[in-house]
Amino acid sequence: MAETKELVKTLADRHGRTRESLIPILQGVVQQERYISSEAMTEIARELDISAAKVYGTATFYSFLDTQPRGKFVIRVCRTISCAMRGKSLIIQEIEDLLKIKVGETTQNRRFTLLETNCLGWCHKGPAMLVNDEVYTELTPERVRDIINEYMNK
Amino acid sequence: MPNNFLRRVDLIFDEDCNLKDVLKSTYQRSNDDIINELLESGLKGRGGAGFPTALKWKFTSEQPDADKYIVCNADEGEPGTFKDREILFKVPFKVFGGMAICAKVIGAKEGFLYLRGEYRFLLPELENQLKVFHSALNDLGINFTIKIVMGSGAYICGEESALFESMEGDRGEPRNKPPYPTVSGFRKKPTVINNVETLVYSFMIFRYGARKFKELGTADSRGSKVFSISGDTPKPGIYELELGMTVEQFVEEFGDGDTKAVQVGGASGFCVPRKKFKDTIIGFEGVPTGGSMMLFNSSRSMYNVLKNYLEFFEEESCGQCTPCRVGCQQLKLGIEAVKKGERHAVYLDQLQKLAQTMKITAKCGLGQSVANSFFSIVENFKEEMIY
Numbered sequence: 001m002a003e004t005k006e007l008v009k010t011l012a013d014r015h016g017r018t019r020e021s022l023i024p025i026l027q028g029v030v031q032q033e034r035y036i037s038s039e040a041m042t043e044i045a046r047e048l049d050i051s052a053a054k055v056y057g058t059a060t061f062y063s064f065l066d067t068q069p070r071g072k073f074v075i076r077v078c079r080t081i082s083c084a085m086r087g088k089s090l091i092i093q094e095i096e097d098l099l100k101i102k103v104g105e106t107t108q109n110r111r112f113t114l115l116e117t118n119c120l121g122w123c124h125k126g127p128a129m130l131v132n133d134e135v136y137t138e139l140t141p142e143r144v145r146d147i148i149n150e151y152m153n154k
Numbered sequence: 155m156p157n158n159f160l161r162r163v164d165l166i167f168d169e170d171c172n173l174k175d176v177l178k179s180t181y182q183r184s185n186d187d188i189i190n191e192l193l194e195s196g197l198k199g200r201g202g203a204g205f206p207t208a209l210k211w212k213f214t215s216e217q218p219d220a221d222k223y224i225v226c227n228a229d230e231g232e233p234g235t236f237k238d239r240e241i242l243f244k245v246p247f248k249v250f251g252g253m254a255i256c257a258k259v260i261g262a263k264e265g266f267l268y269l270r271g272e273y274r275f276l277l278p279e280l281e282n283q284l285k286v287f288h289s290a291l292n293d294l295g296i297n298f299t300i301k302i303v304m305g306s307g308a309y310i311c312g313e314e315s316a317l318f319e320s321m322e323g324d325r326g327e328p329r330n331k332p333p334y335p336t337v338s339g340f341r342k343k344p345t346v347i348n349n350v351e352t353l354v355y356s357f358m359i360f361r362y363g364a365r366k367f368k369e370l371g372t373a374d375s376r377g378s379k380v381f382s383i384s385g386d387t388p389k390p391g392i393y394e395l396e397l398g399m400t401v402e403q404f405v406e407e408f409g410d411g412d413t414k415a416v417q418v419g420g421a422s423g424f425c426v427p428r429k430k431f432k433d434t435i436i437g438f439e440g441v442p443t444g445g446s447m448m449l450f451n452s453s454r455s456m457y458n459v460l461k462n463y464l465e466f467f468e469e470e471s472c473g474q475c476t477p478c479r480v481g482c483q484q485l486k487l488g489i490e491a492v493k494k495g496e497r498h499a500v501y502l503d504q505l506q507k508l509a510q511t512m513k514i515t516a517k518c519g520l521g522q523s524v525a526n527s528f529f530s531i532v533e534n535f536k537e538e539m540i541y
Contacts, residue, residue, distance in 0.1 A: 022323035027271075027304060061325040061472075064271045064307035080233045081421075081462045082384040082448060118309060118466055120272050121236040123382065123448070124390035133274040 007032055008043040017048050022058055026065050034074065034113075035066040063117065071106045071113040073151050076130040079116040082123035091127050092116070094141040098148050111152070160407050161396040163370060163378035166241060166248075166354055171361045173247050174290050177254055180360045181296065185215060185259045192356060195364035196376030201227060201312075201349030202419060202444030203519070207356060210346050213336035214260040217344035224256045225340055225347040226267040229317060231309040232420035233466060234446030237380040238350040240392050242269075242276055245354065246283045250300055252353030254291065255360060256346050257298045265300040266340070268317050271307045309470035313518050314339070314347045316472065327474045328518035351380055351445070371397035375437030379445065385417075386410050386451040400440075402431040404447070412451040415534070420446035421463040422523035425456070425530040456535040457493060461486065463527050471520060478521030481512040485528060489539060499540045502532055 011028040015021040022044070029040050036059050045052040059065045066074070077083075077092055092114075096102060099112050106113040122128035125137035129144075136147055180188065192208035199205045214222060226249060230238040242249065253265045269276065280302060291298055303321050305311050311320045315329035318340045339345025348356070355377065359367050367377045375397035384390045387408045405413045416426045418441040426434050426441060434440050436447075450459060464486040473479045488505040491497040509525040516522045532539055 019323040020321065023306060023320065024304070027306060057325055058323060061327075062271075062306035062308050079462075080466060081459055082234060084458075084462060085385060085454065117272075117307070118470060119231060119233040119235075121230055121239050121270075123234050123236055123384035123446075124392070126384070130272065135275055 004029075004033070004037065004040050005043050008040060008047055012044075012047040019048070019050065022048060022050075022055065023062075023065075026055075026059055026062075030065055034070040034072060035068060037069075041067075069106065069110070071111050073111060073131050073154075074113045074115065075148075076115045076117040076120075078118070078120040078122065078126065078128045080119040080123075083120075083126035083128055086126040088127040090141055091129065091139050091144050094144050095148060098145060112148075160399055160403050161370075163394045163396055165358045165362075165367075165378060166351070166380055166394050167244055168358075169245075171248070171358070173251050173287070174294060176251060176357065176361050177290075177294060177296065180255050181258055181294070188255065188259050188360070189215070191364050192359060195359045195367045196371075197352070197355055197359060197367065198376070198438065199349055200351035200355065200379060200444065202232070202422075202442060204438050204442055207348065207352055210336055210348070211256055211259050213334075214344045214346045217337060219344050221341070221343045222260050222262045223340045223343060223345045224253050224260065224262045224265040225317070225321075225345055226253055226265070226350060226353055227312065227314065227317060227347055228273070228350050229268055229270045229305050229312040230273075230350070231270060231312050231470075232422060232444055232446050233463070234382060234384055234417065234420045234448045235444055236382045236384075237392055237445045239273055239276070241350050241354060241380070242273070242280065246280055247287055248354045248357045249350055250284065250287045252348070252355075252357035253300060254296065254298055255356060256348070256353070258296075260344070260346055262346075263298060265298065266321065267300060267302045268305060268311070268321060269302055270305045270311075274304060277302065277304070308472075309466075310472045310518075310520055313520060316518070317347065318345070325472070327472045328520075330517070349444075372435075372437060372439065374439040375435075379443075381443075381447050382445045383408055383447045383449070385448040386413065386454070387449045397437045399436055400432060401426045401434045401436060404436060405431055405449070408447070409449060410451055412453075413449050414452045414454070415450045415456065417446070417448040417450070417459070417527070419443040419526070420448075421466050421527055422520070424526050425459075425534060427534040430534075456531055456538045457489065460527065460531045460539070461489060464489070464524075467520065467524050475515075475517040475521065477512045477515040478517070478524070481508055481516070481521065482524060484508060485524065489532075492540060499536075502536070502539060506532060 011025045015024040041055045128137045197207045311326040316326040320326040335345045468482040509528040513525040
């Protein structure tokens, strides 16, 4: 994939080609392509001159470095206790109904992925979720419907 | 009834301080003088473990290496904690200022702020603030730069040695200790790693002097602390309070009148049941906390709370050492089996033994502290675990 190759090269130019550049490069790939394909991993290994296994090892450790294909918008709903107590199940239910997918799945058109995540640090304003890097707090089923609808039109 | 003991403090978010003035006056002092002032203040790390900050700085300053680093740990991931986000949002210059003072003492030219991936939205503004900060340092003729490093969603990277591994491009797996970071940290060089809040307090101690800080709190827990308050409370949010209050005093102020338990210190902290509110002090002499305070009222099932914590640990365990990797899974499966009636209630005793084993044998703080919430919830709410 020529595009991925180009992207990895650009990122390596920006962040450098040392071991310490690995995570910034992986993050850059996720920002652009929403996940790290095996092609991308091989390409990164070649650019940084380290083994592909090392790249794989690091990439698969971090929950935000997705190695499975994801939608353009990755929704992560906080599943930790404070948000759970404030009704995160209702939020998940609402998103599942809207997008016709379950937690862990991606819509057919590759627009949305729904995931659960651990504490997002918004316990006083739960339930909370991330859509890519954007934070949404004090969610209600109505509010989450509006937010998702907005993204559908993006 | 007025709550006389609970004292609000305004040191952290206090805007009445000038970065340049504080740095200028502090940079004129000798390193020993700075360390002594910090020692005098009694400041202990605000991330949860509570190691005296002055000693970390002192030990690192004594290392002969030419390259040393100061790292700010902003990988705030403990369930129920959100204070560092607020501090970085409101007063980032104080965090940078604290790092610059430490840099002088230990002789560091480079500093790093490791920001958790969940807080990426803070990055553009932090980068702006950093530019302002660097230009202020330039005016003062101070040779020190800070770089922000982004995390990618791993709770374990809040553990200092795992954080260094992550900064170096590896899996966030904790290292063996010793050596401690003061001897071998980032890039295996002597490193001071402090929590966001600790750095702000260090900065404020050099703004106001150790005495003002020392006047607050108790002998074991000096000063004030930022608390992140959530759960069943009419006023969730962030509050800076003087240390030394009991859980009872805390609940009087923040409870909803029906509080049955308070989880102090997040999933890795302790659950305090109502009958122990009166005698439990929030601080290093009682239950320590990195700031997380979660209140539960009588409508909550403590079984669900514990199960949520164990699911959290099971997912966030780095998997490196067996006690933690297998232990977290088995504790969760175990309480589920007891709840369903597949196991007799005495099985809980066996699970407690497992938790105790994890406390002794796990490699890092994550695995060791699972026992804290496990014991304190199972022992105090046994009926809820069984029926």
